[in-house]
Amino acid sequence: MLVAGAGVSGRSAAEALLAAGASVTVSDASSDRLVALASLQAQGAELVPGLTEPPEGTDLVVTSPGWRPESPLLAATVAAGVELIGEVELAWRLDQEKANEPADSTGRPAGPATWLAVTGTNGKTTTVGMLESILRADGVDVVACGNVGLPVVDAVRAGHRVLAVELSSFQLHWSQTVAPHASVVLNLAADHLDWHGSLDAYGAAKARVYAGNSVAVHNADDEWSVRLADAGAPQQARRVSFTLSDPAPGVLGVESGALVDRAFGDRVRLAAVADVHPAGPHNVANALAAASLARAYGVEPEAVAEGLRSFQPGAHRSVVVAESAGVSYVDDSKATNPHAADAALRAHPKVVWIAGGLLKGADVEDLVAANAARLAGVVLIGRDRARFAEALARHAPDVPVREVESGDDAGMLAAVRLAGEFAEPGCAVVLAPAAASMDMFTDYAHRGRAFADAVRDVLSGAVAPANGG
Numbered sequence: 195m196l197v198a199g200a201g202v203s204g205r206s207a208a209e210a211l212l213a214a215g216a217s218v219t220v221s222d223a224s225s226d227r228l229v230a231l232a233s234l235q236a237q238g239a240e241l242v243p244g245l246t247e248p249p250e251g252t253d254l255v256v257t258s259p260g261w262r263p264e265s266p267l268l269a270a271t272v273a274a275g276v277e278l279i280g281e282v283e284l285a286w287r288l289d290q291e292k293a294n295e296p297a298d299s300t301g302r303p304a305g306p307a308t309w310l311a312v313t314g315t316n317g318k319t320t321t322v323g324m325l326e327s328i329l330r331a332d333g334v335d336v337v338a339c340g341n342v343g344l345p346v347v348d349a350v351r352a353g354h355r356v357l358a359v360e361l362s363s364f365q366l367h368w369s370q371t372v373a374p375h376a377s378v379v380l381n382l383a384a385d386h387l388d389w390h391g392s393l394d395a396y397g398a399a400k401a402r403v404y405a406g407n408s409v410a411v412h413n414a415d416d417e418w419s420v421r422l423a424d425a426g427a428p429q430q431a432r433r434v435s436f437t438l439s440d441p442a443p444g445v446l447g448v449e450s451g452a453l454v455d456r457a458f459g460d461r462v463r464l465a466a467v468a469d470v471h472p473a474g475p476h477n478v479a480n481a482l483a484a485a486s487l488a489r490a491y492g493v494e495p496e497a498v499a500e501g502l503r504s505f506q507p508g509a510h511r512s513v514v515v516a517e518s519a520g521v522s523y524v525d526d527s528k529a530t531n532p533h534a535a536d537a538a539l540r541a542h543p544k545v546v547w548i549a550g551g552l553l554k555g556a557d558v559e560d561l562v563a564a565n566a567a568r569l570a571g572v573v574l575i576g577r578d579r580a581r582f583a584e585a586l587a588r589h590a591p592d593v594p595v596r597e598v599e600s601g602d603d604a605g606m607l608a609a610v611r612l613a614g615e616f617a618e619p620g621c622a623v624v625l626a627p628a629a630a631s632m633d634m635f636t637d638y639a640h641r642g643r644a645f646a647d648a649v650r651d652v653l654s655g656a657v658a659p660a661n662g663g
Contacts, residue, residue, distance in 0.1 A: 195219070196248050198267055199258025200227035200241075203281040205234065206345035207256045210288060212237050213351070219252075221245035221267065248276050256284050259341075259364035262389060280368025282361065285346035287371070307350065309373075310487045311340075311359045313366060313403045314380025314419070316534040317480045318342075319508055321380060322360040324484035328501030329356055332493045341365060356491065363399040364389065373406020376490040378483045382418030383533030385556060401426030409434055409490040413479065414445065434458075434490065436482035438475055446482050446489075453482060453498070458489040465499035472512040476537035510642035512538060516649045520619025523610075523649045526626040527642030532561040535628035539565045542622040546613045548645070550576035551629030558585045558628060566590035571616025573598065573609045577633040603644045605634060610648040623649075 197208045200222035211218045212234065219240045222228050228241045235241050247270035248255055255271045255278045263269070271278045289306040312321045322338045329336040336356040339349035349357050359374065366372075379400050382393075401422040404410050410427035413419035414435040427433060434444065434457045441447030441456045448454065448467060455462040470481045485498045507513070510527040517523070526538040531554075539545055539561075545568050562585040569590055574582050574597045586595050596612045598605045613623045625645045627638075635641040 195254045195256065196221065196245070196252045196271075197256050198222075198245075198261055198271075200224065200231055201258050203345045203347075204256075204258045205231060206347045207281045207284055208234050208239055209237075210284065210347045210351060211256070212239060214288070219245075219249055246270060248274060252276055254279070256281060257368055259362060259368060263367075278368070279370060280365055282340065282346050282359075282365045283369045283372060285350045286369070286373075288347065289350045307354055308356045308375045308491060309359055310356065310491060311361050311372075311374040311377040311403050312380065312483065312487070313361045313363070313377070313400050314413075315383045315385050315531060316529075316537065317380045317476060317483075318360045318362075319528075320477060320511060321378075321480040321484050322358045323508060324481055324502060324505050325358040325487055327505040328484055328488040328493060328498050329358065329491070331501035331504065332488070332497035334491075334493070358487075361403055363396055366402040367399045369402060371405075372402075374403065375407070376409035376411060376487050377403040377407050378411035378413070378487060379403060379419045379422045380413055380480065380483055381416040381533065382422065383531060385531040385533070385554065389554075397422055398425075404428070404431070407431045409487075411435065411483065411486045411490070413437075413483065415439075415479070432490075434486055436479065436486050438479060438482075446486050448478065448482075453478070453485060455485070455489060455495070457486070459495070462495050464489075464495050465502050469499055469502040471502075471505070472507055472541075474512065474537065474541040476540075477512075510639055512541065513642075515646040516653055518653050520621075521617045522622045523645075523653075524622050524624045524626075525642045525645050526624060527631070527638045527645060529626040529628060530630050530638055532556050532558050532628045535626040536561050536564060538624055538626035539568060542568065542624060544568055544570050544618075544621045546571045546573070546616045546621055546623045548573045548575065548609050548613060548623065548625045549582055549627050549629070550574045550579040551627045551631050551641075552576065552633050553578040553581060553629045556629075558582055559589070561628060562586055563589040566593065569593045570618065570621050571595070571613065573612045573616075575605055575609050575634065576627070576629060576631075578629060582628075603635075603647070606641070606644040607648040607651065610645065610652050614652060 195216045197220045221242045225243045246266040326338040337354045338358045339346045340360040341362040342360040404426035410431040411434045412423035414437040436446040446455050453464040513525045515525050529535040529538045566589050572595045598608045631638045631641040
């Protein structure tokens with residue numbers, strides 16, 4: 195068997211296959227990544243850099259999620275008629291093999307785990323974290339896994355009874371038989387179009403999350419979520435939705451400042467809106483999605499409130515890194531597309547916006563037009579900053595705009611200094627780039643850390659504000 199890609203999911207796939215007794219080859223374009231897998235070589239894996247076709251006798255190729263279908267090795271795999279799957283599909287198959295296993299010596303229940311899956315353009319990691327927290331509050335043996343960080347195959351091998359699985363469009367593209375108990379598509383907006391080719395193809399990948407569901411959850415306030423549930427959910431699946439409005443029967447929603455369930459109960463109060471953090475309508479929607487999946491599993495109402503209150507948000511998601519002279523500095527580096535940036539900006543009445551990066555084919559016209567009235571100033575960074583500048587000139591011509599050309603941590607420092615020219619009491623300086631980070635930084639986390647470091651340096655006086663004040 196061949197594992198294509200020597201990253202985190204590739205290592206886990208190779209380890210699982212070796213543990214199952216398979217003969218395993220691992221290939222990657224980067225020899226350095228393969229060197230890091232020396233322990234697998236000691237277990238019998240063959241490490242071969244730069245393969246462009248599967249070795250003779252290969253009967254299965256497990257690809258890392260980010261590999262494009264047209265990459266030479268994967269294209270050759272398909273042409274040779276060799277089965278091609280992703281790490282999540284491998285995890286599903288290994289999990290299903292537990293169906294006939296007896297309970298272990300401790301009495302731990304046997305059989306496959308229950309999969310509760312979350313996908314969408316934005317909010318996946320937050321929703322999966324909320325779901326994990328709610329289930330743990332109910333005493334469930336659960337772990338968050340998938341695109342959130344822990345490979346699904348590792349979660350399966352660990353034997354957890356419930357998996358809160360975050361699935362990206364790439365992971366779903368390479369999944370064929372994965373059939374979670376319950377799933378949700380949170381929303382859909384233009385993203386990864388350079389990989390999928392079109393919004394329709396991107397949506398079709400997301401819709402795969404509904405395959406085989408017993409309960410299919412959708413966001414009634416998002417047109418694409420409704421459409422994908424209609425297209426992807428099995429006819430026999432129970433359909434449940436959520437909304438930020440008063441809920442109708444069969445819906446979870448918001449009523450009198452509370453999250454209310456009219457799908458799995460009769461106007462059951464689950465939690466106060468104030469229990470949801472970070473605050474903001476998009477996170478209330480995420481909480482309703484998490485509650486829908488938890489209730490589909492049978493969680494008690496009290497656990498929803500307890501889980502939401504104890505949930506700890508991930509880094510770089512609406513995190514206030516500092517406050518000074520009535521100005522808050524907010525790290526939302528995870529806002530890597532316009533849809534996420536829109537939610538980040540709408541959480542504040544007046545914003546100095548730091549934006550820019552790699553747009554990956556996305557359009558920022560609607561984002562700028564929708565938020566023009568709340569902008570006190572804009573600082574643009576990254577390769578595609580000209581696209582932002584053009585949209586701002588059309589939709590917010592009176593908003594002052596500055597650009598930063600530097601492409602490293604010094605560029606972020608300059609951006610924060612420039613933002614100081616526009617920031618007044620009552621404003622939030624918000625890093626919500628609406629774009630990917632790899633033109634300037636290793637990833638969005640690096641970008642967020644650079645922002646936080648720059649804010650601390652400017653506010654401490656280690657670096658003078660751009661206006662000299």
